[in-house]
Amino acid sequence: MFVVVVVTVGLLSAVHGAKISASDPLVNWTGRHVDNPDGTVSFDWLSVTARVHVTGASYLAATIVTTANDRGTRLKAYVANQNFPLYPQVQFWVSPNGTPAGNTSMLWLGHGDAAVTIENIVAPQYGTGVTTFVSFETDGQFAANPPLVPTIPGDKYTSRHPGSPPPPPLPARRIETIGDSITAATNVVRPEGAGSCGDGGYQSDWSQTYSALLCHRFGAECSTVAVGGKCVMRECGGLQMPDYFTGAFYKDGATPTFDFKWQPDVMVIDLGTNDMRAITKIGVNTTTGEGPGMDRFTEETVQFMKNATILYKKPDIQFFLTSGPMENTTYTGTVAAINQAKSAGLKATLIDMRAACASARLHAPDDSDQCDGCAGHPGIQGHYEMYEAAWPVIKSTMGW
Ligand SMILES: *[C@@H]1O[C@H](CO)[C@@H](O)[C@H](O)[C@H]1NC(C)=O
Ligand SMILES: *[C@@H]1O[C@H](CO)[C@@H](O)[C@H](O)[C@H]1NC(C)=O
Ligand SMILES: *[C@@H]1O[C@H](CO)[C@@H](O)[C@H](O)[C@H]1NC(C)=O
Ligand SMILES: *[C@@H]1O[C@H](CO)[C@@H](O)[C@H](O)[C@H]1NC(C)=O
Numbered sequence: 001m002f003v004v005v006v007v008t009v010g011l012l013s014a015v016h017g018a019k020i021s022a023s024d025p026l027v028n029w030t031g032r033h034v035d036n037p038d039g040t041v042s043f044d045w046l047s048v049t050a051r052v053h054v055t056g057a058s059y060l061a062a063t064i065v066t067t068a069n070d071r072g073t074r075l076k077a078y079v080a081n082q083n084f085p086l087y088p089q090v091q092f093w094v095s096p097n098g099t100p101a102g103n104t105s106m107l108w109l110g111h112g113d114a115a116v117t118i119e120n121i122v123a124p125q126y127g128t129g130v131t132t133f134v135s136f137e138t139d140g141q142f143a144a145n146p147p148l149v150p151t152i153p154g155d156k157y158t159s160r161h162p163g164s165p166p167p168p169p170l171p172a173r174r175i176e177t178i179g180d181s182i183t184a185a186t187n188v189v190r191p192e193g194a195g196s197c198g199d200g201g202y203q204s205d206w207s208q209t210y211s212a213l214l215c216h217r218f219g220a221e222c223s224t225v226a227v228g229g230k231c232v233m234r235e236c237g238g239l240q241m242p243d244y245f246t247g248a249f250y251k252d253g254a255t256p257t258f259d260f261k262w263q264p265d266v267m268v269i270d271l272g273t274n275d276m277r278a279i280t281k282i283g284v285n286t287t288t289g290e291g292p293g294m295d296r297f298t299e300e301t302v303q304f305m306k307n308a309t310i311l312y313k314k315p316d317i318q319f320f321l322t323s324g325p326m327e328n329t330t331y332t333g334t335v336a337a338i339n340q341a342k343s344a345g346l347k348a349t350l351i352d353m354r355a356a357c358a359s360a361r362l363h364a365p366d367d368s369d370q371c372d373g374c375a376g377h378p379g380i381q382g383h384y385e386m387y388e389a390a391w392p393v394i395k396s397t398m399g400w
């Protein structure tokens, strides 16, 4: 009852407060999204992020609609008001049209100033639909965002303490991550004690994946394009990641709707686990990882990288190809792809994630469940170890 009263007061005072459209220049969006002609902003890929700054406010709300039938995606809101850019945090589902909850979501309730970051943490394959932000509303004022800062202490671009001089502005850092279920945040949050579990969107949390941890650490603008069960290889049959890569939305499938105007500095590609289906069918020695199936995997990986530089009109994208942690056989093909890409003049570096699950807390009595998430996937610990394998390589390669 108490909560209902508070929310109602907030909504009533919204009438007298400030309201801006979702595509207002005061809102900073990153990730694959579309600015619609009517001022709304739509997306379905995970990791899409909006940053909004309010001053003299007691709340920040947003009008959000979804094409999903039962529930939309799950969003995470961070508030930078405790000397850390991403704390405290709340999560909420986007309600579908027609529910009594309506179209207004409270992103923050408090007092004073708040820099609020909203992230999409569920992959679109879980029936999230397309999410459309219509507007942001507050009883205070909207203000320009503070600069993005890395989340690690001691970085020259980070200033945590009130009264300390402002850090120098962080040069833009842009990371795009392409992957399968691991990158799509599938099965990350395994409930404590659960004997077995699946996803369906409930165990997904992009913010706890290696991709988000990298993004936050470096204070980067990030895009994540990932679909569970997918390959780089055509021979897997049906739509694969090179198809989805061209879409502004997952729902577009192979229709090339993305404009490729936002150019990444870094592209992390974490594919191979599902390609093993096609690699094995064509032929491979699983001990050595060699054979015509693996050669094909290498060729298509290099072709995908070449295509990305052409689509983005950016030949100097720094690629990071990862290996592991759900299988190790494609390591051979991934190393070969890096060598071939380099010979072709591309910038490519390996990130070895094969051991990321080695110290993760497994759940099956005989440790047969491969990693700490659901269904053999990396969970919170596995993803953290993937991130630990990745950041030093990216930092030294990029000078970040
Ligand atoms: C939610 O938004 C939709 C689309 O803009 C609109 O048709 C509907 O009336 C809204 N529902 C509520 C409860 O505000
Ligand atoms: C936010 O977006 C505006 C307008 O596009 C841009 O000028 C500004 O630099 C961005 N700010 C940050 C902190 O990214
Ligand atoms: C796979 O390679 C290993 C090591 O070279 C070799 O001993 C083995 O016979 C090969 N397996 C097949 C099926 O060719
Ligand atoms: C690369 O682009 C070509 C031309 O658009 C396309 O036919 C091919 O399937 C793409 N291959 C990969 C692996 O991305």
Ligand SMILES: *[C@@H]1O[C@H](CO)[C@@H](O)[C@H](O)[C@H]1NC(C)=O
Pocket: 324, 325, 326, 327, 328, 354, 355, 358
């Ligand atoms: C892959 O290799 C790592 C060591 O590099 C090992 O810890 C891990 O268990 C292996 N994974 C699989 C699925 O064989």
